[in-house]
Amino acid sequence: MRHTWYKDAVVYQIYPRSFQDSNGDGIGDLQGIINRLPYLAQLGITIIWLSPIYQSPNDDGGYDISDYCAIQKEFGTMAIYDEFLNRTHQLGMKVIMDLVVNHTSDEHPWFIASKQEQPNQYHNYYFWRKTQSAHQTPNNWSSFFGGSAWKYDADKKQHFLHLFSPKQPDLNWGYPPVREEIKKMMRFWLDKGIDGFRCDVITIISKKPGLPNGRFRLVLKGFEHYANGPHVHDYLQELHRDVLSHYDVMTVGEATFIDAKTALTYVAEDRKELDMVIHFDHMNVDSISNKWLIVPWHVKKLKKILAHWQYEMIRGGGWNCLYFENHDQPRSLSRFGNTETYRVQSGKLLATYLLTQQGTPFIYQGQEIGMENYPFQSFDDFIDVEARRIYTLGKRVLHLSDEFLFKTLSYMSRDNARTPMQWDSSVNAGFTTGHPWMKVHPNYPDVNVEKEINNPDSIWNFYRQLIALRKDQPTLIYGSFQLFLKNHPHLVVYQRLLEEDIILVLMNFSTRIIDIRLPRSVTQTRWQLLVSNYAQPSELPRRMQPYEVLILKKKSNA
Numbered sequence: 397m398r399h400t401w402y403k404d405a406v407v408y409q410i411y412p413r414s415f416q417d418s419n420g421d422g423i424g425d426l427q428g429i430i431n432r433l434p435y436l437a438q439l440g441i442t443i444i445w446l447s448p449i450y451q452s453p454n455d456d457g458g459y460d461i462s463d464y465c466a467i468q469k470e471f472g473t474m475a476i477y478d479e480f481l482n483r484t485h486q487l488g489m490k491v492i493m494d495l496v497v498n499h500t501s502d503e504h505p506w507f508i509a510s511k512q513e514q515p516n517q518y519h520n521y522y523f524w525r526k527t528q529s530a531h532q533t534p535n536n537w538s539s540f541f542g543g544s545a546w547k548y549d550a551d552k553k554q555h556f557l558h559l560f561s562p563k564q565p566d567l568n569w570g571y572p573p574v575r576e577e578i579k580k581m582m583r584f585w586l587d588k589g590i591d592g593f594r595c596d597v598i599t600i601i602s603k604k605p606g607l608p609n610g611r612f613r614l615v616l617k618g619f620e621h622y623a624n625g626p627h628v629h630d631y632l633q634e635l636h637r638d639v640l641s642h643y644d645v646m647t648v649g650e651a652t653f654i655d656a657k658t659a660l661t662y663v664a665e666d667r668k669e670l671d672m673v674i675h676f677d678h679m680n681v682d683s684i685s686n687k688w689l690i691v692p693w694h695v696k697k698l699k700k701i702l703a704h705w706q707y708e709m710i711r712g713g714g715w716n717c718l719y720f721e722n723h724d725q726p727r728s729l730s731r732f733g734n735t736e737t738y739r740v741q742s743g744k745l746l747a748t749y750l751l752t753q754q755g756t757p758f759i760y761q762g763q764e765i766g767m768e769n770y771p772f773q774s775f776d777d778f779i780d781v782e783a784r785r786i787y788t789l790g791k792r793v794l795h796l797s798d799e800f801l802f803k804t805l806s807y808m809s810r811d812n813a814r815t816p817m818q819w820d821s822s823v824n825a826g827f828t829t830g831h832p833w834m835k836v837h838p839n840y841p842d843v844n845v846e847k848e849i850n851n852p853d854s855i856w857n858f859y860r861q862l863i864a865l866r867k868d869q870p871t872l873i874y875g876s877f878q879l880f881l882k883n884h885p886h887l888v889v890y891q892r893l894l895e896e897d898i899i900l901v902l903m904n905f906s907t908r909i910i911d912i913r914l915p916r917s918v919t920q921t922r923w924q925l926l927v928s929n930y931a932q933p934s935e936l937p938r939r940m941q942p943y944e945v946l947i948l949k950k951k952s953n954a
């Protein structure tokens with residue numbers, strides 16, 4: 397297997413609006429990030445993924461871009477960005493930028509121009525369609541954020557397609573000038589010296605010509621006509637050939653509802669498309685068919701999904717992107733851990749799962765200190781565009797009960813991930829001296845970076861320890877993967893193997909003491925303890941404590 401820097405890396409995702417404010421306006425900014433770079437270096441991070449910092453009306457947290465080559469005013473200037481990039485590189489870290497090119501903002505000059513009377517040069521940049529009337533949509537496709545994917549423009553008297561919010565019109569990738577614009581923009585950033593892209597919803601950029609009606613589904617009608625659409629591989633190969641291959645960079649593509657086999661058609665090395673994909677299979681473990689239909693999750697299912705991706709990528713010459721959190725997901729500690737009795741142990745367990753599989757781990761800001769879901773008080777606390785739209789749809793169209801809606805949104809809303817980073821126990825958690833754009837989680841006096849760093853037994857120090865461990869145990873990075881006790885309802889046990897070296901990972905995902913019976917190949921091996929989250933002798937356990945973790949290494953014969 398080819399060894400390369402992005403495989404050795406640990407990525408840290410920054411959601412700039414919520415990371416660190418430097419000027420008291422209540423909004424995180426680039427100068428704030430610069431001030432915190434030493435913190436990231438101290439943690440052992442080697443790549444920073446910046447969620448969008450481009451000029452944007454901020455309808456969807458910056459994922460609605462009105463100028464790809466300008467910095468959002470409240471985040472700073474291009475000069476400060478350049479300084480950020482330089483300083484990050486000086487500290488030995490790399491930077492990947494969010495590439496949001498399935499859609500632009502409706503305030504992007506291309507879209508504004510495309511609304512003009514025809515013929516106009518920009519008409520084909522988007523999907524404009526005429527129908528009989530304003531009420532009749534061109535097809536039945538639905539938006540990811542609820543409702544129809546079409547909006548009528550009263551001046552132009554046509555509908556345009558928006559798979560996300562109505563302020564995010566989809567770009568028409570089938571029109572060659574669009575692709576040229578995008579390539580030009582990518583070169584602009586690459587020539588500055590950035591190290592790659594996280595490509596937003598990149599698997600849905602190619603829509604089936606004719607935009608046919610979708611078959612009936614409860615949610616997301618039309619999906620089959622643009623997910624892994626007819627020309628997506630052509631487009632990605634074109635970007636690779638014309639742009640990416642000229643730089644030493646990495647790409648990770650966000651891929652909604654992709655299975656591992658299909659993922660390989662994007663990431664297998666000979667494809668020359670992407671380096672990794674962000675899949676959603678394990679994020680769907682607690683819902684059915686749609687993220688808002690929440691069901692209890694089971695360890696057995698979670699490990700089955702993750703192991704499947706391990707086996708498939710290893711077999712097919714791909715590479716995994718590992719994550720439990722990002723700016724779209726609830727906090728993993730609240731979701732998969734135990735925030736009541738085993739906060740620290742379960743936080744460390746999740747760190748272990750993230751950092752000991754094959755693939756590049758992505759840590760989302762605050763995950764390393766065990767930030768938790770927000771204790772929402774009322775519907776007004778939900779401010780994300782998706783939550784607002786789902787609320788309206790649930791209430792007005794589906795007539796769902798307040799109780800159900802509140803419970804569902806509290807658990808799954810993206811707002812959970814976007815509360816300000818908790819730096820210390822001073823006012824507003826040290827995020828801002830002003831009025832924070834979003835409420836700070838009330839647990840910040842207990843859960844904050846300062847406390848975590850100073851406590852040697854903290855979740856933070858465990859992340860740091862594991863990140864360091866990956867650096868001196870190549871087996872944790874490049875080793876193959878084998879799952880044991882596949883049907884056990886609480887234990888997750890696997891080994892990583894590289895030549896003669898074996899590392900064994902054991903985790904108890906429950907609040908109970910669990911007896912463990914390991915296969916003979918494991919019991920007959922002599923192990924030494926590398927890491928544990930309990931004070932614990934270095935031998936193979938017969939039982940595991942609640943949320944206990946053990947990382948063991950095969951003793952060498954010498």
Ligand code: TEU
Nearest residue numbers: 456459496540560596597652687724782
């Ligand atoms: O997300 C796309 C996506 O499929 C979902 O995770 C989305 O956030 C939503 O939860 C679907 O129900 C990407 C970005 O990560 C997200 O922040 C943007 O809102 C979206 O694309 C549009 O750019």
Ligand code: CA
Nearest residue numbers: 417418423425
């Ligand atoms: Ca600010």
